[in-house]
Amino acid sequence: MKYIDEFRNQEVAQKLAQAIQNETKQNRQYNLMEFCGGHTHAIFRYGIPDLMPDNINFVHGPGCPVCVLPMGRIDNAIKLAVEDEVILCTYGDMLRVPASNRTSLLKAKAFGADVRMVYSTQDALTIAKDNPNAQVVFFAIGFETTTPPTAVAIQQAQKEGIKNFSVFCNHIVTPAAIQSILESPEVRDLGMVSVDGFFGPSHVSSIIGTQPYEFFANEYQRPVVIAGFEPLDVMQSALMLIRQLNEGRFEVENEYTRVVTYEGNIKSKLLVEEVFELRQTFEWRGLGELPYSGLKIKDCFADFDAEKRFNISKINASDIKGCECPSILRGIKKPANCKLFGTVCTPENPMGSCMVSSEGACAAHWSYGRYEKK
Amino acid sequence: MSHGSGGLAMTQLIDELFVKHFDNELLSQSNDQAIFTTEPGRMAMSVDGHVVSPLFFPGGDIGSLSVHGTINDVAMSGAKPLYLTASFILEEGYPLLDLEKIVISMAKAANDAGVSIVTGDTKVVEKGNGDGVFITTTGIGIVPKGINISGNRAQVGDAIIVNGSMGDHGVVIMSSRANLEFETTLESDSAALHTLVADMVNIAPNIHCLRDPTRGGLATTLNELALQSDVGVKLYESEIPIKPGVLSSCELLGLDPLYVANEGKLICICPKENADQLLSTMKAHPLGKDAAIIGEVIEDNNNFVQMKTKFGGTRIVDWISGEQLPRIC
Amino acid sequence: MCLAHPAKVISIENENAIVELGEVKKQISLALVDDVKSGDYVLIHVGYALSKLDTKKAESTLEVMQQLKTKI
Numbered sequence: 050m051k052y053i054d055e056f057r058n059q060e061v062a063q064k065l066a067q068a069i070q071n072e073t074k075q076n077r078q079y080n081l082m083e084f085c086g087g088h089t090h091a092i093f094r095y096g097i098p099d100l101m102p103d104n105i106n107f108v109h110g111p112g113c114p115v116c117v118l119p120m121g122r123i124d125n126a127i128k129l130a131v132e133d134e135v136i137l138c139t140y141g142d143m144l145r146v147p148a149s150n151r152t153s154l155l156k157a158k159a160f161g162a163d164v165r166m167v168y169s170t171q172d173a174l175t176i177a178k179d180n181p182n183a184q185v186v187f188f189a190i191g192f193e194t195t196t197p198p199t200a201v202a203i204q205q206a207q208k209e210g211i212k213n214f215s216v217f218c219n220h221i222v223t224p225a226a227i228q229s230i231l232e233s234p235e236v237r238d239l240g241m242v243s244v245d246g247f248f249g250p251s252h253v254s255s256i257i258g259t260q261p262y263e264f265f266a267n268e269y270q271r272p273v274v275i276a277g278f279e280p281l282d283v284m285q286s287a288l289m290l291i292r293q294l295n296e297g298r299f300e301v302e303n304e305y306t307r308v309v310t311y312e313g314n315i316k317s318k319l320l321v322e323e324v325f326e327l328r329q330t331f332e333w334r335g336l337g338e339l340p341y342s343g344l345k346i347k348d349c350f351a352d353f354d355a356e357k358r359f360n361i362s363k364i365n366a367s368d369i370k371g372c373e374c375p376s377i378l379r380g381i382k383k384p385a386n387c388k389l390f391g392t393v394c395t396p397e398n399p400m401g402s403c404m405v406s407s408e409g410a411c412a413a414h415w416s417y418g419r420y421e422k423k
Numbered sequence: 424m425s426h427g428s429g430g431l432a433m434t435q436l437i438d439e440l441f442v443k444h445f446d447n448e449l450l451s452q453s454n455d456q457a458i459f460t461t462e463p464g465r466m467a468m469s470v471d472g473h474v475v476s477p478l479f480f481p482g483g484d485i486g487s488l489s490v491h492g493t494i495n496d497v498a499m500s501g502a503k504p505l506y507l508t509a510s511f512i513l514e515e516g517y518p519l520l521d522l523e524k525i526v527i528s529m530a531k532a533a534n535d536a537g538v539s540i541v542t543g544d545t546k547v548v549e550k551g552n553g554d555g556v557f558i559t560t561t562g563i564g565i566v567p568k569g570i571n572i573s574g575n576r577a578q579v580g581d582a583i584i585v586n587g588s589m590g591d592h593g594v595v596i597m598s599s600r601a602n603l604e605f606e607t608t609l610e611s612d613s614a615a616l617h618t619l620v621a622d623m624v625n626i627a628p629n630i631h632c633l634r635d636p637t638r639g640g641l642a643t644t645l646n647e648l649a650l651q652s653d654v655g656v657k658l659y660e661s662e663i664p665i666k667p668g669v670l671s672s673c674e675l676l677g678l679d680p681l682y683v684a685n686e687g688k689l690i691c692i693c694p695k696e697n698a699d700q701l702l703s704t705m706k707a708h709p710l711g712k713d714a715a716i717i718g719e720v721i722e723d724n725n726n727f728v729q730m731k732t733k734f735g736g737t738r739i740v741d742w743i744s745g746e747q748l749p750r751i752c
Numbered sequence: 753m754c755l756a757h758p759a760k761v762i763s764i765e766n767e768n769a770i771v772e773l774g775e776v777k778k779q780i781s782l783a784l785v786d787d788v789k790s791g792d793y794v795l796i797h798v799g800y801a802l803s804k805l806d807t808k809k810a811e812s813t814l815e816v817m818q819q820l821k822t823k824i
Contacts, residue, residue, distance in 0.1 A: 096736015169799025671774025
């Protein structure tokens with residue numbers, strides 16, 4: 050696969066590993082946070098820690114929109130399918146995520162609710178057109194990468210008069226989460242887990258560009274390297290972060306130049322601005338209420354807002370006692386530090402957001418990292 | 424619902440479709456049972472329910488799948504499959520033309536395999552209570568003397584061999600499902616493996632384990648075997664045969680090919696000294712052309728399946744909870 | 753997060769394109785990008801092209817990595 054396989058080349062990986070070995074200073078730790086679940090996945094799937102010196106520490110952040118969606122919102126989605134009897138269209142990721150009372154969208158489907166997995170918002174629109182007598186709701190999740198496709202669907206529904214289509218919007222924005230990690234008392238004041246540098250998200254950045262990260266680099270004096278999510282990208286980006294830290298720089302650098310530009314995808318950004326606006330606050334599972342971190346549908350598209358159409362009200366569902374997700378998401382603790390990890394909390398039986406999706410820190414560690422390095 | 428409750432309509436259905444296509448002496452006696460004699464010895468018996476959706480896909484359909492599936496389950500003990508039974512649950516109103524296609528396909532699969540479908544049953548349920556057609560097949564076979572193949576027999580040092588590419592069937596099923604359609608030239612690998620097994624067992628009677636990695640794919644089946652035998656497994660990613668089409672499809676949907684279902688593949692765990700000979704024997708068979716040694720059995724109290732990646736690092740290939748689903752994240 | 757892949761545009765019809773990823777072809781929407789021609793590479797995510805791939809930059813990124821001096 051062109052432009053994919055080349056970035057998985059083992060020989061080049063060895064060169065990068067050697068260069069990292071040469072340039073890493075022995076007298077310090079390098080705590081590098083990857084914000085993005087795709088990076089967590091690449092790090093574990095390709096065994097990248099094996100190729101790194103021991104003083105490089107990968108810290109796994111909350112870059113998983115599935116993981117950070119509060120259970121109450123999934124309860125809302127299930128309610129739409131079961132009680133309001135809509136055709137609920139969702140991406141595959143959400144089907145198995147546990148909601149309250151040990152239920153899930155997949156279980157609701159097994160009990161007769163019309164829950165359908167789709168690959169694209171276009172599929173959801175097609176389902177709406179094919180079923181004019183049913184209400185079709187698209188369960189929208191994801192960061193800035195996944196938001197423009199939802200915007201397209203809403204605009205198209207308005208243009209074509211697809212009146213039985215609406216969207217349950219749970220889109221979230223990245224900078225708010227990064228800010229929350231950097232602002233948390235443990236990190237800022239007490240200096241616990243100094244997150245020394247960030248791997249910037251690959252595809253969120255393809256939309257928002259590299260410009261929004263300049264604030265973080267300057268304000269918090271930490272380097273950011275926008276990294277592609279193939280393993281060579283991750284290693285090259287690690288090298289760039291190490292160099293910045295060695296030289297005392299804190300700049301935004303772009304390793305993923307083949308996809309990411311300074312301004313990003315202007316067409317997508319404008320489209321999103323036409324359809325969505327920021328909520329004052331939105332709950333992130335494990336991180337609490339974060340200001341200006343979530344999107345809602347603007348009034349001019351109110352007809353397509355499932356929250357208005359179905360009068361969706363907040364369902365409060367709290368996480369389990371003993372769950373260390375809030376600390377793990379901020380990079381303060383590791384999965385192995387959580388008492389519930391591997392005992393009560395497993396991928397079969399996830400207790401908190403970090404185990405819920407395969408991109409979560411705990412799930413990734415369980416799947417890939419549990420064996421002992423010899 | 425006249426078909427399930429005996430009567431003329433039911434008899435007509437059986438006569439016209441099943442007896443006509445399955446066409447063998449035992450079935451055409453039209454009794455509720457088939458009576459036969461076999462040589463003395465150990466017998467192997469297996470049952471499987473088939474609920475695949477969609478019912479028709481490139482490379483097969485629920486009919487051929489059910490025949491191959493049960494023949495394979497019996498063959499994984501080293502046994503020679505003898506007879507099959509087939510039980511159908513049909514949704515009322517399911518198009519007879521499609522049913523006939525499925526029946527013809529079953530008949531061909533059984534015929535090609537040299538195995539007869541000797542008795543069967545049909546029930547019809549109300550519309551809305553089924554996916555069109557559900558098929559349950561039972562198979563029996565004879566286990567040759569001296570063959571002792573079981574999931575708990577893997578030993579440290581054993582070689583692990585597969586007969587061909589992984590993930591073909593599952594990818595084809597995904598691509599045929601609504602809302603996931605993508606264009607591919609791939610076909611299901613659904614096939615009866617008993618003649619391949621016969622060749623293998625002939626050359627290496629001391630094979631320790633055989634299992635077909637169906638639902639859950641190679642990874643799940645190896646985890647099962649590791650647990651059953653209380654050992655660990657070490658795989659080499661670069662040795663595992665996977666078709667480029669499967670790699671691309673899995674890439675697109677965010678799936679790991681190691682967990683994708685196969686229907687014409689087997690995993691063989693054998694003593695190291697038999698591995699090379701077995702490999703050449705398998706390669707000489709049409710269903711083993713792409714056979715490869717993909718790893719070895721190691722000592723491990725955790726019963727992990729580990730894999731040395733193409734990239735150079737090592738990762739665990741763990742159990743998965745439920746069926747792998749396409750993801751966007 | 754955000755599984756996205758470079759794919760080659762094979763054909764275009766109105767706002768849709770057929771793209772090829774390895775040996776697989778899929779129809780996707782071009783609603784979020786402009787000036788896409790057959791033969792271009794685009795980044796696809798949830799059935800949409802999110803941006804054009806800059807193939808020159810892809811080559812130069814690879815070159816930088818391949819030319820790393822690895823003296824001990």
